[in-house]
Amino acid sequence: MAPTTQTAVQVLKFDAANYLENLKVVTDAPVPTPGDGEVLVKLLLRPVNPADIFSIMGVYPGYQPTSLPAVAGMEGMGVVEANGPGAAKFAPGTRVTAAVWPDFRTGGKGLWQQYVAVKEEWLVAVPDDISDDAAACAVVNPVTVLGMIDMVSPVPEGRYVVLTAAGSALARMAMGLCKAQGIKTIGIVRRRETFDEIRAAGATEVVCSADEDVVKRIGEITGGQGAWAALDCMAGDTTNKMCEAVRVGGKVVLYGGMDGLEAKVHLGYTLFKNVEIKGFWLMLWLWEMDAAQRQAVMDRVWAQYRAGVFSSGAGKEYPLEKVVEAVAEAAKPARGPKVLLRSSA
Numbered sequence: 001m002a003p004t005t006q007t008a009v010q011v012l013k014f015d016a017a018n019y020l021e022n023l024k025v026v027t028d029a030p031v032p033t034p035g036d037g038e039v040l041v042k043l044l045l046r047p048v049n050p051a052d053i054f055s056i057m058g059v060y061p062g063y064q065p066t067s068l069p070a071v072a073g074m075e076g077m078g079v080v081e082a083n084g085p086g087a088a089k090f091a092p093g094t095r096v097t098a099a100v101w102p103d104f105r106t107g108g109k110g111l112w113q114q115y116v117a118v119k120e121e122w123l124v125a126v127p128d129d130i131s132d133d134a135a136a137c138a139v140v141n142p143v144t145v146l147g148m149i150d151m152v153s154p155v156p157e158g159r160y161v162v163l164t165a166a167g168s169a170l171a172r173m174a175m176g177l178c179k180a181q182g183i184k185t186i187g188i189v190r191r192r193e194t195f196d197e198i199r200a201a202g203a204t205e206v207v208c209s210a211d212e213d214v215v216k217r218i219g220e221i222t223g224g225q226g227a228w229a230a231l232d233c234m235a236g237d238t239t240n241k242m243c244e245a246v247r248v249g250g251k252v253v254l255y256g257g258m259d260g261l262e263a264k265v266h267l268g269y270t271l272f273k274n275v276e277i278k279g280f281w282l283m284l285w286l287w288e289m290d291a292a293q294r295q296a297v298m299d300r301v302w303a304q305y306r307a308g309v310f311s312s313g314a315g316k317e318y319p320l321e322k323v324v325e326a327v328a329e330a331a332k333p334a335r336g337p338k339v340l341l342r343s344s345a
Contacts, residue, residue, distance in 0.1 A: 008113035014058025034084030046076025070108025
């Protein structure tokens with residue numbers, strides 16, 4: 001039986017400049033009672049994603065709780081503790097993963113706590129051969145990668161897909177998937193000393209934006225054809241460069257704004273070059289699916305884990321109570337492996 005109180009990380013107020021100061025660990029938060037169709041999950045492990053940091057800053061559209069304090073944390077795994085009325089899909093003790101369910105956006109009941117109640121259709125069982133850390137990180141990056149590669153596929157043999165911020169965990173995962181599927185990639189980085197590790201992650205070619213003309217180099221690599229498509233998490237001036245670097249009729253997929261909330265694009269690239277600019281937001285993509293479709297996507301994720309194409313990217317673990325230190329570590333620039341928060345026993 002679940003306890004009546006739990007440890008939870010509360011966001012007291014939104015202040016992007018002082019977001020760490022507005023996180024509070026409480027030890028007497030109520031454990032929710034699962035309602036109709038809900039499952040009470042005892043959470044074990046969750047990553048600190050960039051979107052989580054933006055959430056606690058108050059700038060992420062996917063986390064807009066109607067009142068504060070609220071609990072953040074958009075992804076994680078745990079075990080089924082109890083089923084509410086009408087919920088019978090998962091037996092108690094079943095390992096499950098949860099992420100970006102609709103109530104998370106406004107309800108303020110994220111996964112940075114020990115227990116959470118979630119509608120059973122938004123949970124996915126974790127296969128026995130998938131580790132806890134892989135399950136905890138199985139949605140935000142892997143599903144985004146699958147969704148974006150689907151958007152630009154099929155990619156003809158010999159053509160290239162460009163990835164900006166190629167040192168990020170998501171870009172590395174995307175390059176690995178492309179390599180497994182026979183798709184050539186060009187990774188854009190800011191530091192030349194990362195070339196070897198970016199190639200090891202799966203990049204066919206690497207370009208340094210700090211000392212190379214990115215558009216010119218992409219043209220040289222592609223033999224003047226331009227890249228087939230680009231996956232851009234930078235925005236700002238980078239999006240314009242990606243529009244210039246892709247082929248006539250190419251596609252630029254935006255999935256982040258590391259250089260700001262504006263993507264600068266010359267009208268000529270869309271008007272005269274027919275470049276298509278699309279956004280990819282994981283939440284919207286998943287919300288438009290039914291439970292069977294979401295299960296099918298997760299089956300693809302598990303398959304890539306088993307094939308060794310995907311890895312959790314998990315790194316240092318912190319206890320949930322040390323959330324401030326964990327978030328500070330995760331927010332460091334050019335950080336590699338994901339920081340994880342583990343519930344105490």
